[in-house]
Amino acid sequence: MIKKLRTSVEQFAIAYHLIRWTLLVIPVSLITGTLVALFLWLLEQATHLRWRNGWLLWLLPLAGLGIYWLYKKLGKNAEAGNNLIMDEIHQPGGGIPARMAPLVLITTVITHLFGGSAGREGTAVQIGGSMAHMVARWLKLTDKDLRILLMTGIAGGFGAVFGTPLAGTVFALEVLAIGVIRYDALLPCLMAAVFSNAVCSAWGITHTHYVINFPYGSGAPWLSFLHMNLHPELLPKVILAGIAFGLASFAFAHTMHLIKRYAQLWIKPAYLIPVAGGCIVIAFTYALGTRDYLGLGVDSQYPHGVSIVNAFHLGGADTWSWLWKLLFTAITLGMGFKGGEVTPLFFIGAALGNTLAVWLGAPVDLFAGLGFIAVFAGATNTPLACTLMGIELFGSTNALYFAVACFTAYYFSGHSGIYKSQRLEIPKIDHQ
Structure with missing residues (x-):
């Protein structure tokens, strides 16, 4: 009887855990998915504008100077980027400024507009991480919950920017340390990656479709x-x-x-x-x-x-x-x-x-x-x-x-x- 009671209590605790993290993840996913959608749209516009105006490449050095100035005046510790988010997960305390999201979004678009060779994952992860930290600060979460919520920001940003929620989930669990995976954040990261990708898609963002036609089915x-x-x-x-x-x-x-x-x-x-x-x-x-x-x-x-x-x-x-x-x-x-x-x-x-x-x-x-x-x-x-x-x-x-x-x-x-x-x-x- 006692054993059955303990099992029932455990199931209620699990249900409470899932409901609580669903409620925590939803605002992070809504903000992250929306900002990633805006970022991807701006990135596409910047790319096509550069294609139509080849002379913009000559302004790349000035664009770099502008990026340096923005981070010097406004960035504070946001300059550390993805590494700042990972450090905060390893040891909370330094803080992640909410300004990281708009700063990295704007400066990444500037980089692409004027011809810099760069990607988009780092920007999406920084958007997700900084927004997760902002929500955690509003709700006054503990350090343990802050770590998990930051990981959901990574999962959400990655899943939304590439349209790969499963990869985004495991990436957030796997990237922090070589050789280990943090399973305590498994379900929150999955929810964040799925929700953020859904929000990004709801804004009409589509991802590039790749095809491998290799006839795998004719093996030995x-x-x-x-x-x-x-x-x-x-x-x-x-x-x-x-x-x-x-x-x-x-x-x-x-x-x-x-x-x-x-x-x-x-x-x-x-x-x-x-x-x-x-x-x-x-x-x-x-x-x-x-x-x-x-x-x-x-x-x-x-x-x-x-x-x-x-x-x-x-x-x-x-x-x-x-x-x-x-x-x-x-x-x-x-x-x-x-x-x-x-x-x-x-x-x-x-x-x-x-x-x-x-x-x-x-x-x-x-x-x-x-x-x-x-x-x-x-x-x-x-x-x-x-x-x-x-x-x-x-x-x-x-x-x-x-x-x-x-x-x-x-x-x-x-x-x-x-x-x-x-x-x-x-x-x-x-x-x-």
């Missing part, structure tokens, strides 16, 4: 009893590509951090850093004779230009397209401009996958998709989230290859990453 008959339509001759190529994707992740993270470190060391005064960065981007653009490496890179201004979408087709990327995007983005973000790293990582991965597919005699669309998620997995140390992202974006038929590529890239990227505040809890390998 002798594996049919395992319900695995695996191509044995393709698996070693996927593993080799996963190694290359991991090394590309490592190269991107280290290049960006090195550029930031040496720019701060060598360029004085500090306001000249983004000015110099803008000048370098302009010089690279004209040296290469193409504008394909500016902005997001999801689509190209020209039908046959290099872009993420075109990388899924034969001839949609040049041999070194991935390297050029890596350098453009590392310079842009390492020298003071704002935006995320993830969409450029998608570009780097898809372009590298396109090149590797040609070299290895593998399906171009499949390997572009593998690179798309695996370089991201290595750079953020989130292989589970990226595997789920592959399923959400490309369908589940190639899920096994997604996992192999993401897990391999995760290991070969080492313990580096794009987030300095990501902690190392469990090493990837035992060095003893």
Whole structure:
């Protein structure tokens, strides 16, 4: 009788927990989903405006100076971006200013308008995190609840900006520390990612549709009893590509951090850093004779230009397209401009996958998709989230290859990453 009573009490406690967190998550999701929708709309308008007015690129150095001034006058600790949110989850106390959301939204749009090579994930995560902290402050939540609500902000921002709520959920749980996942925030993060994505979609925002037509269903008959339509001759190529994707992740993270470190060391005064960065981007653009490496890179201004979408087709990327995007983005973000790293990582991965597919005699669309998620997995140390992202974006038929590529890239990227505040809890390998 006592045991049954305890079980009933536990179920009531669980129900109360779910209702309470649903009520806490709803305002965060409404605000985050709406701001992300506004951000994505503004980003699209800025991109097309830049395409129509190529001369805007020449103002990139001045735009960098303006971004520096805005953060100097108004930003306070918001300059730390995603790392500030992660630090606040690890150890609440420093606070996240609500001004982070409008600041990063405006400065990211400025970066894209004038030709900086950046993404959108960082902006969405900062919007979600700062709005979650604002709600937590209004409600006077405890430090424990604040940590969870901040994680829901990450999940909501990520899920809404890419239209991948499952990946957004696991990303928020997985990104804080290498080797561990925080399950105490599982359901709140899922609710936030789903609600925020629904709110963003309700504003009429649509996401790019990617297609992998690789005929997965014609695998080896002798594996049919395992319900695995695996191509044995393709698996070693996927593993080799996963190694290359991991090394590309490592190269991107280290290049960006090195550029930031040496720019701060060598360029004085500090306001000249983004000015110099803008000048370098302009010089690279004209040296290469193409504008394909500016902005997001999801689509190209020209039908046959290099872009993420075109990388899924034969001839949609040049041999070194991935390297050029890596350098453009590392310079842009390492020298003071704002935006995320993830969409450029998608570009780097898809372009590298396109090149590797040609070299290895593998399906171009499949390997572009593998690179798309695996370089991201290595750079953020989130292989589970990226595997789920592959399923959400490309369908589940190639899920096994997604996992192999993401897990391999995760290991070969080492313990580096794009987030300095990501902690190392469990090493990837035992060095003893």
